[in-house]
Amino acid sequence: MTHYVKTVCPYCGCGCSINLHVKNGRTVRTSPAVKDSINKGTLCIKGMLAHEFVHSPERLKTPLIKENGVFREATWDEALGIVADRFRKIKEESGGAAFGVLSSARAACEENYLMSKLARAVLATNNIDHCARL
Amino acid sequence: MAGLAKTMGAGAMTNSIEEITESQVLFVIGSNTTEQHPLIGSRVIEAVKNGAKLIVADPRRTYLAERAYIHLCLSPGTDVVLINAMINVIIEDGLFDENFIEKRTEGFEVLKQDVLQWTPERAERITGVKAEDIRRAARIYAGAERAMILYCMGITQHNCSTDNVIALSNLVMLTGNVGRPGTGLCPLRGQNNVQGACDMGALPDVLTGYQKVTDPNVREKFLRAWGAEIPDTPGLTVPEMFKAAEEGIIKAMYIIGENPAVSESHLSHVEKALAGLEFLVVQDIFLTETARFADVVLPACSFAEKDGTFTTTDRRVQRLRKAVEPLGNSKPDWQIIVELAARMGYNMTYKHPSEIMDEIASLTPSYGGISYDRLEGPGIQVPCPHKDHPGTPYLHKDSFARGKGKFIPVKYTPPAEKTDEEYPLVLTTGRVLYHYHTGTMTRKIDFLNKKCPGPFVEINPVDAQKFGISNGDVVYIKSRRGEIKAPARVTEKIKQGVVFVPFHFAEAAANYLTIDVLDPVAKTPQLKACAVNISAGGEKHGDN
Numbered sequence: 001m002t003h004y005v006k007t008v009c010p011y012c013g014c015g016c017s018i019n020l021h022v023k024n025g026r027t028v029r030t031s032p033a034v035k036d037s038i039n040k041g042t043l044c045i046k047g048m049l050a051h052e053f054v055h056s057p058e059r060l061k062t063p064l065i066k067e068n069g070v071f072r073e074a075t076w077d078e079a080l081g082i083v084a085d086r087f088r089k090i091k092e093e094s095g096g097a098a099f100g101v102l103s104s105a106r107a108a109c110e111e112n113y114l115m116s117k118l119a120r121a122v123l124a125t126n127n128i129d130h131c132a133r134l
Numbered sequence: 135m136a137g138l139a140k141t142m143g144a145g146a147m148t149n150s151i152e153e154i155t156e157s158q159v160l161f162v163i164g165s166n167t168t169e170q171h172p173l174i175g176s177r178v179i180e181a182v183k184n185g186a187k188l189i190v191a192d193p194r195r196t197y198l199a200e201r202a203y204i205h206l207c208l209s210p211g212t213d214v215v216l217i218n219a220m221i222n223v224i225i226e227d228g229l230f231d232e233n234f235i236e237k238r239t240e241g242f243e244v245l246k247q248d249v250l251q252w253t254p255e256r257a258e259r260i261t262g263v264k265a266e267d268i269r270r271a272a273r274i275y276a277g278a279e280r281a282m283i284l285y286c287m288g289i290t291q292h293n294c295s296t297d298n299v300i301a302l303s304n305l306v307m308l309t310g311n312v313g314r315p316g317t318g319l320c321p322l323r324g325q326n327n328v329q330g331a332c333d334m335g336a337l338p339d340v341l342t343g344y345q346k347v348t349d350p351n352v353r354e355k356f357l358r359a360w361g362a363e364i365p366d367t368p369g370l371t372v373p374e375m376f377k378a379a380e381e382g383i384i385k386a387m388y389i390i391g392e393n394p395a396v397s398e399s400h401l402s403h404v405e406k407a408l409a410g411l412e413f414l415v416v417q418d419i420f421l422t423e424t425a426r427f428a429d430v431v432l433p434a435c436s437f438a439e440k441d442g443t444f445t446t447t448d449r450r451v452q453r454l455r456k457a458v459e460p461l462g463n464s465k466p467d468w469q470i471i472v473e474l475a476a477r478m479g480y481n482m483t484y485k486h487p488s489e490i491m492d493e494i495a496s497l498t499p500s501y502g503g504i505s506y507d508r509l510e511g512p513g514i515q516v517p518c519p520h521k522d523h524p525g526t527p528y529l530h531k532d533s534f535a536r537g538k539g540k541f542i543p544v545k546y547t548p549p550a551e552k553t554d555e556e557y558p559l560v561l562t563t564g565r566v567l568y569h570y571h572t573g574t575m576t577r578k579i580d581f582l583n584k585k586c587p588g589p590f591v592e593i594n595p596v597d598a599q600k601f602g603i604s605n606g607d608v609v610y611i612k613s614r615r616g617e618i619k620a621p622a623r624v625t626e627k628i629k630q631g632v633v634f635v636p637f638h639f640a641e642a643a644a645n646y647l648t649i650d651v652l653d654p655v656a657k658t659p660q661l662k663a664c665a666v667n668i669s670a671g672g673e674k675h676g677d678n
């Protein structure tokens with residue numbers, strides 16, 4: 001059984017609407033959405049292939065922690081525990097000015113908002129930016 | 135978008151993608167639209183088919199340049215001169231919109247005096263564009279009832295990027311080409327949610343909706359909502375952060391979905407900064423070049439595995455919908471941030487991104503009317519201040535966001551690095567259609583890799599002959615900061631004296647060569663123009 005979900009192309013700021021076709025829990029095809037879309041049934045080559053990298057074998061599937069220069073797999077619990085500890089310690093020792101936070105123009109609005117909130121309210125820094133300048 | 139904010143009071147695309155086909159004249163400057171924003175590129179072509187006149191200013195003969203009514207093939211970094219000369223012609227010929235200037239703007243007299251010096255003949259000597267072509271372009275632009283300007287990285291990646299944008303808005307206001315459908319000044323943002331990231335306050339000096347951190351009322355409002363003091367001085371921009379990291383001031387970085395180890399200018403500095411950090415967390419869907427420097431890597435899920443919103447380059451907030459479950463143990467970025475905050479003793483209680491959007495709406499005037507139940511259809515263009523507001527297809531209808539539009543004369547700042555005997559060519563960098571930014575996603579896709587498998591350098595035939603290079607030769611490209619190699623594409627498409635390298639490829643990262651001089655206001659790195667030399671490496675591409 002294949003069904004599709006209407007969403008937005010992840011590549012450029014045009015924001016074309018795409019239908020992601022899903023089969024057995026995998027994205028198998030992309031087609032242009034027609035209704036309620038800026039692209040009205042067309043897509044460029046990148047958009048047509050929007051589903052492809054989703055199931056790439058190179059995707060990260062688990063947190064990694066570097067030990068003696070090499071990564072090893074870890075649980076969320078352990079990885080987030082280390083991040084929180086180190087951040088807390090650096091904040092205590094050096095204050096908010098010791099942090100740099102890079103949010104992402106590829107992340108959703110809600111995620112950028114939370115990055116800003118985390119930087120300012122939790123890490124006590126205004127050192128937050130993303131690559132809009134690029 | 136500091137330039138636009140100064141002149142008109144809002145830094146976004148003034149008009150809509152939908153309106154491109156309503157324009158009579160399209161002026162595309164510093165944007166390889168077809169490769170960077172394919173949909174907008176095809177709308178421009180559609181407009182041309184409908185009879186619109188297309189003017190393209192670009193050192194490369196791009197797809198659109200080839201189809202343009204006039205191609206202004208200017209030297210990189212000389213945009214201000216070109217625009218000032220167009221303004222000079224429009225004033226000289228009396229083609230400006232007196233009524234609009236009188237009612238809606240200030241500072242016209244100052245501008246008028248200032249551009250007297252920028253005759254097309256003088257501009258020709260600096261830009262390399264024939265004075266006659268500058269005159270023609272100016273007259274066509276000013277003669278249209280509805281003319282739209284589209285610009286992109288080419289304009290915003292110079293050390294004079296703010297000036298470039300101000301010069302363009304002078305041109306727009308001079309001719310009254312704003313506040314109506316099919317007109318305006320449209321910065322085309324690169325990545326899919328640049329507009330959203332800016333609107334959400336992922337910037338060092340502002341919170342959501344560009345509310346300034348220096349404003350005590352704003353800080354008070356966020357203190358009440360967030361339960362924490364907001365630091366009152368603006369923070370550091372990306373390039374400044376890497377400098378501070380190199381100097382040991384920044385000790386820890388948290389980077390999500392970005393790959394500065396390929397995308398930033400003057401790369402060797404960035405790598406040194408990343409390597410020197412006490413603690414680095416990278417959150418991404420792939421183990422990027424940047425993630426390799428990390429102490430902890432957190433696996434995020436892709437766009438297909440989560441709900442959320444993206445805001446387009448024309449300010450349309452659209453729903454991203456979850457299609458499949460997160461791969462392996464990966465999680466949506468928002469959820470990771472929520473869990474990390476909790477572990478640091480800060481409670482965030484969202485169960486779904488829609489609740490985050492409700493909070494955004496409550497704190498952000500321009501998103502005040504946005505909520506998920508309203509986003510089921512085509513989305514809503516911000517500003518959308520309240521629940522009954524239909525959204526805003528074009529800005530500045532009856533007045534500018536800052537009240538009166540302001541003309542600001544713009545001086546010409548030559549590129550920070552001049553060519554000389556040792557480095558006689560100007561390097562310009564950019565994108566190609568088949569890849570996206572640093573290629574972390576697109577280079578995983580076979581088809582796209584086959585179409586454009588690796589780096590290349592475009593060289594004009596005259597220069598190629600001068601340096602003894604033929605098509606397909608492996609060429610060393612050297613600047614004062616580094617060296618890369620790539621196979622040569624000898625082509626008329628690039629202006630003489632200029633070479634072009636795309637920046638998607640880590641193995642020949644153009645940003646090893648570029649310079650990290652920043653625009654003093656917008657803090658844009660000067661990725662677009664630096665001095666290089668080239669030499670044949672004595673091998674053909676595909677050897678070894």
Ligand code: SF4
Binds near residue numbers: 014
């Ligand atoms: S389909 Fe092409 S033009 Fe449309 S948003 Fe995606 S990359 Fe941009």
